[in-house]
Amino acid sequence: MIFATNNAHKLEEVRAILGEGFSLTTLREAGITEDIPENEPTIEGNALAKARYVWNKTGADCFADDTGLEVDALGGAPGVHSARYATDGHDFAANRTKLLHELEGVEERTARFRTVVALIIDGEEHTFEGTVEGIITHEERGEGGFGYDALFQPDGYTQTFAELPAEVKNDISHRGRAMRLLAEWLHNNR
Numbered sequence: 001m002i003f004a005t006n007n008a009h010k011l012e013e014v015r016a017i018l019g020e021g022f023s024l025t026t027l028r029e030a031g032i033t034e035d036i037p038e039n040e041p042t043i044e045g046n047a048l049a050k051a052r053y054v055w056n057k058t059g060a061d062c063f064a065d066d067t068g069l070e071v072d073a074l075g076g077a078p079g080v081h082s083a084r085y086a087t088d089g090h091d092f093a094a095n096r097t098k099l100l101h102e103l104e105g106v107e108e109r110t111a112r113f114r115t116v117v118a119l120i121i122d123g124e125e126h127t128f129e130g131t132v133e134g135i136i137t138h139e140e141r142g143e144g145g146f147g148y149d150a151l152f153q154p155d156g157y158t159q160t161f162a163e164l165p166a167e168v169k170n171d172i173s174h175r176g177r178a179m180r181l182l183a184e185w186l187h188n189n190r
């Protein structure tokens with residue numbers, strides 16, 4: 001199946017989560033080199049838009065994911081704008097710096113990652129959602145992962161996602177949960 005991403009970190013995570021039984025093709029391998037528009041107002045909308053784009057271009061079974069970090073003290077921001085929070089590009093470091101700045105002096109730091117996976121198989125659409133609750137730390141900690149990982153400490157742990165081993169992150173993460181629902185659906189329906 002085509003997994004609508006060129007993000008090497010995500011691909012590695014999803015390959016580890018889905019395991020041996022799945023053979024994934026990236027966008028580049030499927031011949032899609034342009035940026036797919038992600039202009040929908042919701043995470044679910046963006047996941048579906050990406051999957052529909054790939055389906056329309058290739059006619060191949062495919063899935064896409066979209067993720068947002070929802071910070072309660074910021075009214076759910078950056079949310080659907082998580083990738084382009086600080087700049088127009090995908091500047092992970094600038095996004096983390098902006099988030100820390102926005103939360104300066106804020107004690108209420110609860111947040112969650114939300115992922116929606118959109119699957120198109122035989123032309124039919126299905127969506128799967130996964131969330132993980134946690135807090136935004138006061139400083140960056142850890143070298144692993146990507147995006148906001150160094151600032152997100154999941155509930156029940158004293159380390160951030162960037163400090164935790166990849167297997168632990170994948171076990172409890174937003175993407176891990178959504179991808180396992182996808183895998184379960186495929187297992188039961190294919």
Ligand code: IMP
Nearest residue numbers: 065066067068082083090146147148149
């Ligand atoms: P995307 O739309 O799934 O690429 O996610 C949007 C943004 O959310 C990314 O640019 C990252 O900054 C952030 N993000 C997505 N997944 C994760 C994750 O697992 N950890 C930390 N940040 C993430």
